[in-house]
Amino acid sequence: MAADEVKVLGSWSSPFVLRARIALNIKCVEYEFLEETFVSKSDLLLKSNPVYKKFPVFIHGGRPICESLIIVQYVDEVWASGPAILPSDPYDRANARFWATYIDDKWHPSVRAILMADGEEAKKAAALEEANKGLALLEDTFRKCSKGQKFFGGDKIGYLDIALGGFLVWVRVIQILRNVSLIDESKTPNLLKWAQHFSDDAAVKDVLPETQRLLEFAKFYVAKVKATGNN
Amino acid sequence: MGEELKLFRTWSSRYALRVVHALKIKDLEYETIFEDIKNKSTSLLEYNPIHKKVPVLVHNGKPICESLVILEYIDEIWKQSPLLPQDPYEKAMARFWAKFGDDKVMPSIWSVFISQRKDQEEAIAQAAGNLKFLEEQLTGKKFFGGETIGYLDIAFGWVANLISILEEIADLKLVDAEIFPLLSAWMNNFSDHPVINECWPPRDKMVEKFKAMREPYVEKVA
Numbered sequence A: 001m002a003a004d005e006v007k008v009l010g011s012w013s014s015p016f017v018l019r020a021r022i023a024l025n026i027k028c029v030e031y032e033f034l035e036e037t038f039v040s041k042s043d044l045l046l047k048s049n050p051v052y053k054k055f056p057v058f059i060h061g062g063r064p065i066c067e068s069l070i071i072v073q074y075v076d077e078v079w080a081s082g083p084a085i086l087p088s089d090p091y092d093r094a095n096a097r098f099w100a101t102y103i104d105d106k107w108h109p110s111v112r113a114i115l116m117a118d119g120e121e122a123k124k125a126a127a128l129e130e131a132n133k134g135l136a137l138l139e140d141t142f143r144k145c146s147k148g149q150k151f152f153g154g155d156k157i158g159y160l161d162i163a164l165g166g167f168l169v170w171v172r173v174i175q176i177l178r179n180v181s182l183i184d185e186s187k188t189p190n191l192l193k194w195a196q197h198f199s200d201d202a203a204v205k206d207v208l209p210e211t212q213r214l215l216e217f218a219k220f221y222v223a224k225v226k227a228t229g230n231n
Numbered sequence B: 001m002g003e004e005l006k007l008f009r010t011w012s013s014r015y016a017l018r019v020v021h022a023l024k025i026k027d028l029e030y031e032t033i034f035e036d037i038k039n040k041s042t043s044l045l046e047y048n049p050i051h052k053k054v055p056v057l058v059h060n061g062k063p064i065c066e067s068l069v070i071l072e073y074i075d076e077i078w079k080q081s082p083l084l085p086q087d088p089y090e091k092a093m094a095r096f097w098a099k100f101g102d103d104k105v106m107p108s109i110w111s112v113f114i115s116q117r118k119d120q121e122e123a124i125a126q127a128a129g130n131l132k133f134l135e136e137q138l139t140g141k142k143f144f145g146g147e148t149i150g151y152l153d154i155a156f157g158w159v160a161n162l163i164s165i166l167e168e169i170a171d172l173k174l175v176d177a178e179i180f181p182l183l184s185a186w187m188n189n190f191s192d193h194p195v196i197n198e199c200w201p202p203r204d205k206m207v208e209k210f211k212a213m214r215e216p217y218v219e220k221v222a
Helices: A015-026 A043-048 A068-078 A090-116 A121-146 A159-165 A168-177 A188-199 A211-227 B014-025 B042-046 B067-077 B088-114 B117-137 B151-155 B155-168 B183-192 B203-219
Strands: A006-010 A032-035 A055-059 A062-068 B004-008 B031-034 B054-059 B062-065
Touching: A006 A015, A006 A043, A015 A068, A015 A090, A015 A159, A032 B183, A043 A055, A055 A068, A062 B088, A062 B117, A062 B203, A068 A159, A068 B088, A090 A121, A090 A159, A090 A168, A090 A211, A090 B062, A121 A159, A121 A188, A159 A188, A159 B062, A168 A188, B004 B014, B004 B151, B014 B067, B014 B155, B014 B203, B042 B054, B054 B067, B054 B155, B067 B088, B067 B151, B088 B117, B088 B151, B088 B203, B117 B183, B151 B155, B155 B183, B155 B203
Parallel strands: A006 A032, B004 B031
Antiparallel strands: A006 A055, A055 A062, B004 B054, B054 B062
C-alpha cells in the first residue's frame, strides 16, 4: 500500500463507520471503502482489529486505527490543513470530547436498548426515558456550543456534530420501528433543526444511509442479534 | 500568573490519581478538595452535574470532567513534559489502549476479583487474554510512553497499584512475572518513579476498602 493510501473497512449501515467517512469528506480525502458484512468478517478486518474484531477500521499507509472517535481525531490531526474538526480552544475541545464520550457510553446504549426491545413495552419505556434525558442534555449543550449557528461546531460541522450525527438515521428508523419520539419539535426543537442541516451538509449527504433501506436492515439486524442471543 | 487549579478527588479514586500524576509530571500547583462519596459537596455537583463523580479539574473556574479528557486538556495547556506522543499515529494508539484499559481490562480484572470457582477460572482466562495485549505493547520499551512516563502509563496506573492489592485479597496471582515479564517490570518501574510513588494511596486503607467491596460476593458461597 502507498504511504498515503487510505482505506475504511465497514458497513454502510454502521453509525460508527459513518463518523469516519464524514471526517474524511470534510477533509476531502480520497479513500477506498471496503464493505464488510455482519455475517462474516474479512481476514483484513480480523488482522487489523484483533482486539475487538469490529468496524470501522481505518487503514492509512498500511497502519490500522480502530474506534471511530479515535479515527476522527486522527483524521483531524493528519490532514491539519483542511477544515478543523475539533475546536481550536482547549476548553472547547475538552467539552466536545466529554460530550462525545457521553454519547457513546451513556446515550447510545439506551437508544440501542429501545431498538432491541421488540415487543417488550416496559423495557422500551425505561430505555426511552433514559434516551430522552440524554437528548435534553444534548439539546442544552447544542444551545451553548452552537452560539446561534447551525452546528455544535458553529457555522460548520465539528467533532460533536459527527459524534451525534452518525446516529441520526438510526434515530429516525427507531422512531418509526418502535413508534417512539426522540428528536422532535416539542422536546428538542434545536436538535430537530440541526438534524436537517447536518443531513444536508456536503460532507454528509452522500454517505448518509437512506431511511427506508436502513429500516429494512434494522429489522434484519434485530432478528439476527436476538437469534445469536447477543443483545 | 493568575492560574487557579483545583482538583476534586477522593483518597482512593484511580481515575483521580491519573490527574494527580499528570499534574505532578507537569510540576503544576493546585488545590486539592477531597470528596466524601457518600456526602458529595455542592461544588462537585455543580461542576459535574452529569456524572456527579470525581475527578473534576477546575481551571480558572471552568470545570473539566472525565479523567482521560482532563489528561488531554492538561497536555494541551501546559506544554512542558508532554504526556501524549507528538506523532498522530502514536497518539491514536495511546488513546486506543487507554480506552481498552478502561472498557475491557479493568472490568475483566474486577470479574476475577468478585467471582468464585468455575466463574473465576473463566474470568482469569479472559483477564489474562487482555493483559497479553498490554504485554505486547511493552515490547522494546521501558514504559508505554517509551523512555519516559506518558499518557498511557498514567492511564494504566491502576494496573501498577490496584492489581497487587486485589491479588492479595483474593489470594491469587494474575500478573505472574514468568508469563508477563514486561508488564511485571513495568509495574515496578512505574511504581518506583519518584513522581508516582509519592502519590499512592495508603495500601492498608486500600486493602481494607476492597476487602469490604468483595464481601457481598464471597458471602454467597457456603
